[in-house]
Amino acid sequence: NLDVKPNVVIMSNLLTNMAVKFEVEMVQKLLEICIHHRIKVDKRFLASVEKFYQSYRQQILQKQKGNFVHKKVNYDILNGLYIWESYTKFYRNWLLKVKTNMTDNELDQYKTIKDFKDEEYNAKNKQ
Numbered sequence: 001n002l003d004v005k006p007n008v009v010i011m012s013n014l015l016t017n018m019a020v021k022f023e024v025e026m027v028q029k030l031l032e033i034c035i036h037h038r039i040k041v042d043k044r045f046l047a048s049v050e051k052f053y054q055s056y057r058q059q060i061l062q063k064q065k066g067n068f069v070h071k072k073v074n075y076d077i078l079n080g081l082y083i084w085e086s087y088t089k090f091y092r093n094w095l096l097k098v099k100t101n102m103t104d105n106e107l108d109q110y111k112t113i114k115d116f117k118d119e120e121y122n123a124k125n126k127q
Helices: 008-020 024-036 043-064 071-078 082-097 106-110 113-126
Strands: none
Touching (some): 008 024, 008 043, 024 043, 024 082, 043 071, 043 082, 071 082
């Protein structure tokens, strides 16, 4: 057991790897892990999630036009888009739940939501 605490950089890399393979269920699992571990996502992470969403939608549109699409997307289409519809419902809720960090400070990647709350509390009580 390595006891490695997930952070936004690790999660972003994992998400990008799963997104290019159109692994919808794995992308959803990674987003769930972000909530569970209270990871504050950054601009890059949000951009990766949104790019995945848009790419998958484009694949569906391409299939509707009669074009070939990635095998994972094709499989989901053949099964009634059940996986994709489940993901889109989750994704909307995730966007409401997730905490974002729009700073460019490199060290912020290691902070959890609790760390940010502690900093806010300390700043308020310092005065």
